[in-house]
Amino acid sequence: MTAQSIAKIDVSWTMNGRSARAAFDLLPGVTALIGRSGAGKTTLARILCGLKQNASGYFKLSDRQLLQTSAAPPICEKSRNVGLVMQDPALFPTMTVADNIALGSVMLPEELETLFAVTGTETLLKRMPKTLSGGEARRVAIVRAMAAKPALLILDEPMTGLDPKRRREIMALVRTLAHTSRTPVLLITHQLEEMLFAADNALLIDDGEIIARGSVNDVLAEPETAKLLGIDDAGTLLTATVSGREDHLLVTDIGGNTLYISDDGEPVGASLRLRIMARDIALSPKKLAHISVLNQLRGTVAAIDPGQSDDLITVKLAHSSLTLQSRITRKSCNAMGLNMGDTVYCLIKAVAVKELIRYPSLPSEPLT
Amino acid sequence: MLSAVEIEALGLSFKVALTATFVALPFAIAVAYWLARTEFRGKIFVDTLVHIPLVVPPVVVGYVLLISLAPTSGFGLWLAEMGLSPAFKWQGAAIASGVMAFPLMVRSIRQAFEAEAKEYAEVAETLSIARWTQFRRISLPLAYTGILSGAVLGFARAIGEFGATITFAANIPGLTQTLPLALYSAAQAPGGEAAATRLALLCLIPALASLFASEWLFRRARRQQGADQ
Numbered sequence: 001m002t003a004q005s006i007a008k009i010d011v012s013w014t015m016n017g018r019s020a021r022a023a024f025d026l027l028p029g030v031t032a033l034i035g036r037s038g039a040g041k042t043t044l045a046r047i048l049c050g051l052k053q054n055a056s057g058y059f060k061l062s063d064r065q066l067l068q069t070s071a072a073p074p075i076c077e078k079s080r081n082v083g084l085v086m087q088d089p090a091l092f093p094t095m096t097v098a099d100n101i102a103l104g105s106v107m108l109p110e111e112l113e114t115l116f117a118v119t120g121t122e123t124l125l126k127r128m129p130k131t132l133s134g135g136e137a138r139r140v141a142i143v144r145a146m147a148a149k150p151a152l153l154i155l156d157e158p159m160t161g162l163d164p165k166r167r168r169e170i171m172a173l174v175r176t177l178a179h180t181s182r183t184p185v186l187l188i189t190h191q192l193e194e195m196l197f198a199a200d201n202a203l204l205i206d207d208g209e210i211i212a213r214g215s216v217n218d219v220l221a222e223p224e225t226a227k228l229l230g231i232d233d234a235g236t237l238l239t240a241t242v243s244g245r246e247d248h249l250l251v252t253d254i255g256g257n258t259l260y261i262s263d264d265g266e267p268v269g270a271s272l273r274l275r276i277m278a279r280d281i282a283l284s285p286k287k288l289a290h291i292s293v294l295n296q297l298r299g300t301v302a303a304i305d306p307g308q309s310d311d312l313i314t315v316k317l318a319h320s321s322l323t324l325q326s327r328i329t330r331k332s333c334n335a336m337g338l339n340m341g342d343t344v345y346c347l348i349k350a351v352a353v354k355e356l357i358r359y360p361s362l363p364s365e366p367l368t
Numbered sequence: 369m370l371s372a373v374e375i376e377a378l379g380l381s382f383k384v385a386l387t388a389t390f391v392a393l394p395f396a397i398a399v400a401y402w403l404a405r406t407e408f409r410g411k412i413f414v415d416t417l418v419h420i421p422l423v424v425p426p427v428v429v430g431y432v433l434l435i436s437l438a439p440t441s442g443f444g445l446w447l448a449e450m451g452l453s454p455a456f457k458w459q460g461a462a463i464a465s466g467v468m469a470f471p472l473m474v475r476s477i478r479q480a481f482e483a484e485a486k487e488y489a490e491v492a493e494t495l496s497i498a499r500w501t502q503f504r505r506i507s508l509p510l511a512y513t514g515i516l517s518g519a520v521l522g523f524a525r526a527i528g529e530f531g532a533t534i535t536f537a538a539n540i541p542g543l544t545q546t547l548p549l550a551l552y553s554a555a556q557a558p559g560g561e562a563a564a565t566r567l568a569l570l571c572l573i574p575a576l577a578s579l580f581a582s583e584w585l586f587r588r589a590r591r592q593q594g595a596d597q
Contacts (some may be wrong), residue, residue: 049493050493145494145495
């Protein structure tokens with residue numbers, strides 16, 4: 001278990017007559033467990049929650065050993081303090097939203113009030129589950145799970161069946177809760193978009209095996225895994241803060257660098273997740289005047305990954321630890337004579353930056 | 369119009385059937401929940417045992433009750449010494465009716481518990497909600513129409529009970545003579561056809577009403593479960 005990890009997992013089970021094994025360390029924040037349907041995601045979630053008992057292996061969460069079948073006698077804790085929100089919110093239909101949340105809650109009243117405020121569920125408390133919309137029901141299901149103060153929260157495709165706007169709301173909520181409550185979240189999904197929007201780290205699962213792991217950017221940077229995820233080019237995910245407005249553009253800050261992007265009406269101070277595709281970044285050895293491209297970010301070449309006809313250049317931005325990936329042709333690379341450590345300017349058109357999601361404002365006090 | 373004996377039989381029938389239903393109901397709920405939610409070795413034998421009154425002649429059930437609870441047995445003697453002997457009393461008729469109604473109640477209530485979406489129990493497990501609280505706050509309210517349906521069905525069965533009652537509680541007018549027993553006596557008596565017809569109609573009305581109510585509740589429960597899931 002690394003210093004950062006909050007859970008160590010190495011479990012085996014039988015899937016379609018074959019043995020499957022998932023071994024990984026879980027890090028704080030939101031971790032997306034992504035894979036196609038039938039890859040073993042839900043089975044793994046049920047094993048971790050203790051709902052599927054016939055698994056072997058090892059599962060340690062914080063300081064608690066929850067599963068260790070090799071121990072004598074074998075350890076298999078039934079009460080695990082692992083929250084689960086399924087595709088079906090499964091709100092208890094005969095009680096109000098407030099009672100649904102209160103039934104398993106271990107939070108103090110003031111903690112619950114903060115949770116309701118952060119999640120925007122105060123107005124739903126007196127309603128019966130059947131009167132809620134799909135998005136509201138998922139929101140309540142997540143709040144209900146959080147009120148039990150889980151040591152780990154597993155969300156099993158919680159956005160299935162929601163329209164894009166509601167999905168964004170739920171993804172923003174997941175991210176906000178994970179970071180404000182410091183509860184690690186395992187987000188199970190087969191949607192690349194959900195991983196890009198909400199996750200800090202990613203685990204790619206296929207046929208019951210974890211085939212890639214790391215930060216979302218690391219997983220996306222691997223051409224093989226990017227291809228498995230259906231991405232046709234590398235790219236970079238960035239978290240930006242809106243610092244102002246200028247000539248119908250948003251001025252954002254990414255790790256001390258200024259980035260202009262299209263103005264979608266986001267308020268100053270808003271936190272945005274942005275994605276820039278490698279093919280949308282051009283490189284220049286010096287800052288250019290009289291050019292339509294507004295963003296010229298200085299950095300140094302940190303890696304050159306040669307492809308068949310073009311190269312993937314990783315640039316470490318000045319003043320920060322952020323990196324951007326740029327795909328340029330071999331011909332351009334040769335013409336520029338690029339070498340590791342060279343200073344370059346990343347040229348990014350404001351309209352090429354895709355705003356994925358705006359996170360809600362975070363409360364000043366973290367949830368306990 | 370009804371005679372005094374018939375009115376007495378009608379009143380006694382309701383008293384016996386209502387007592388049988390209310391006493392048997394908590395046991396039926398507990399057994400139904402146990403069978404619906406638990407897998408254990410020997411479950412098939414428990415299941416069979418619960419359903420025995422459905423398949424054996426009611427006289428057999430009455431006879432078993434008689435030899436178990438009448439003062440001829442050790443337990444029956446102890447009950448008699450405590451002044452609680454039910455044999456040949458209206459309480460005996462209620463016990464016989466309750467035993468006969470029990471499997472029907474269990475079947476109906478068990479269906480209601482089994483129809484509850486498994487996600488509720490799983491979510492409750494992950495929320496560390498105690499089993500008793502799960503039962504009381506989640507399963508019981510969800511199954512209430514099924515429980516009502518089972519209770520009404522049990523009442524219908526209890527009010528029409530004959531074989532076990534006559535064997536265990538006998539056919540004593542004013543004491544243990546319920547509607548079916550009064551009908552039997554009237555049918556046996558010379559010139560009792562008119563009384564027997566009246567009593568037969570009296571037997572039919574609550575039975576049909578109960579069956580109708582039970583079916584209506586069952587359909588409502590199914591609709592509700594469909595809407596909830």
